[in-house]
Amino acid sequence: MNKIERLAFVINATKSGAVELADLLAAVAQNHGVTVRMTQDYPIEAGFLEGQDACCVVGGDGTLLSVVPESVSWNIPVFGINRGKLGFLATYSVQEAQDEFENILQGDYCIVNRSILECDTKDGERSLALNDAVIKSADVSRLIGLRVKCGDDLVTDYYSDGIIFSTPTGSTAYNLSSGGPIVMPDASVLTMTPVCPHTLTNRSLVFSGNTELSVELLESAGNPFLTLDGSQRFHGEHHFPFKIKICKKALPLLQPHTYSHFRILRKKLKWGNAEDSNS
Template identity: 30%
Template structure:
């Protein structure tokens, strides 16, 4: 197996554990390729000689590797997914960020992860991806999103009016700060913070979640993943933003049609023994945690996100 290595070079916590990993790969004669900006960073930090870095540096780790190790947080993994595009190369997120729903292997677990990968003891999850088609000449090519698309006011005061049609049938005209069109993967991202439902990754669904709607009876709705959602921002005096996984484009023109549907490709995430979405909820969102004074009531402690033994199975 050839390991493609990428990450967030702005994180100081990246370099030392990454250097230890590369030492291990070299010692074990395991092939790997390093994204060129990371290879440059290793040289600048005097961690490896130039010949080692240059020999293994590539522009496209997804093309060069059988699996891509993405060191950072969820944002780093999203950027890695967009760089790999519809290539299909499995991604393993190694968390050196704050929360880590997508990057759900902690940095301390990376050597156990390599052992599991070498033994073939892993699985891949195909994650639903959404594609947005915009009118010709709108200034933005077709985009796709692993987490969500967002139509949002540009920061100016005032709400925006978003008309939504699903499979040709009018659903609602939202008067709100914006609208999230999300995937099950994105249900634990922006959508969760605005009151949206958590959806397990294996469910084929699209979430429509208004952001701070003016009408309190308006609530998130879950649609079939085969639905086509068409949105238009109606006329007002302010620009608005269309964002794909946090990458934003400003628009001044209103009544453009944003048509969102299931994409032709998926993003494939590597999952190791003992990893389960429910474990992630317990460890990252602290579900089931009790106050220390409640320990005499019989509750069993849960594993923590920094417990390397969580790779060994539940």
């Protein structure tokens, strides 16, 4: 791949050691003639990634999720160094980052495109999500009634705690906790998983990647809301119905050539007795 000549750092300064690590890596980059820009803003300012060759996120998965709209908008590859808890998306450990940083700057990396969701609310707001779009009621003790259509075709009506619409990347997040399938990140699909549906038969559905779903509110359930990647929220009935599909654009994710999704699954989900599941 191309050498990195302009590198942006997005730092979650609330994470211990994040600022120091970013300063260290920035100094390495500058010694290699790389132009560096840094921010601790959350979320980052619109336009921050314009003209950059890559974006290095120092924080946890939430920090990486927060740069997704900006990265997609300018098509800037992102990689994350984990200073958070899990680091499922921010997959470089501090040690790996320090060992591999100069190679990355020299172009020794690959880019994979991760599909993202595009959500259009009734009032015309469009938002993107790398993981998921989740609809729930703010009144946690009430069911929410939602009607899902696939194009013009009725899927069914759900009475549940909510519904999670997930990308393959997001399949290992809230979707997984709610019994949804783990999906390989390069699959062109969109999953839908009801949270505690009040029926014996509703399960996750996997739709093809060119599906457009629409979601209607069946009855007022006390302040319904839509959350994208766990942060951006749309409160209220006036946003319904809204539409969800896989976006034509994707998130370019920078990975080492040695990246193995199964290794990440084994390690982060503590799978089985594989030798590397706890390392």
